[in-house]
Amino acid sequence: MKTLGLIIVVLVGAVLVYATVDFPPFGDPASPASLHVSPRYIEKTVEETAVPNAVTSVLADYRGFDTMFETTVIFSAGVACFLLLRVSRRRPPASRQYRHRLTGLTFRVKDGREISLPLRDFEPLDSIWTPHDFIIEKVCRYLIPFIQLFGLYVIAHGHESPGGGFQGGVILGASIILLSVSHNLRTALQRMGEKASALFSPFGVLIYAGTGALCLVLGYNFLDYQALAALLPGGPIMARSHGIFLVEVGVGMAVMGTMVWIFKNLASLGRYDEGL
DSSP states (O other): OHHHHHHHHHHHHHHHHHHGGGSOOTTOTTSHIIIIIHHHHHHHHHHHHOOSOHHHHIIIIITHHHHHHHHHHHHHHHHHHHHHHOOSSOOOOSEEEEEETTTOOEEEEETTOOOOOOTTTEEEEOTTSOOOOHHHHHHHHHHHHHHHHHHHHHHHTTTTSSOOHHHHHHHHHHHHHHHHHHSOHHHHHHHSOHHHHHHHHHHHHHHHHHHHHHHHHTTSOTTOGGGGGGTSSSHHHHHHHHHHHHHHHHHHHHHHHHHHHHHHHHHTTTOSSSOO
16 A cells, blocks of 8 residues: 555656646746736736735635635645544543642652542643743733734734735634643633634635635625625625635634644644643
8 A cells, every 4th residue: 555655646746747847937027927917916906806915815816716725625634633643532641740839849640540639729730741830821821812813913904914814814723722832731622622623624614615605696606706795885896805804714714723623633642631
């Protein structure tokens, strides 16, 4: 099986390398993309979509099919990590560390035995992570809400400035990962559980594909956001702008959910008990 896989990879790689022979030279100003495609987007994007950021209009409108499948690939990566790493049967750890919150004193309970401790005074620790650091924990706790606000800002202002669903989704996902790294995996799971992170990914893809399907129902082509003018105020041009915003929200949700989903499975080896 490994030999067959290697042969397939080599053959596909050879075909891709051979196909690059027909490409124009890198940075060639006389290439079709430079002469026709790019000027068309730069000159018409505001007129046709009411979106000043041409990158956003290209990604979510002019080549919306491509971006939708990119989002689907991200979701598929999360599903693959889940199927490969997730452990359905949880085994108790060989030992468990606990820390006294007031004094910082730690001790270990072996053989996976469970003990009852007052949660106000003691907390479980991850044995594979660094010792508790009060400064890092508190700074991150106050910093994470501002990171999340900035992530929402990047998604909402992707029309006007650099940003969009991919960038905002990465920032939102990084905030949850930072919570897990600065505290522990259990704290991150309390804020965003496994089911929530797993549902964000397909729901984001559903918003994107659902927007395109709604355009079909209204009598237009798939992802032709002009159809939304029948439901939203502002005319066909503003409808394209609103449609771009809807799919960007879907992309942000899918990226955030998939990032957190993959991290939790990788960090905990699929056990969701201890992890970075």
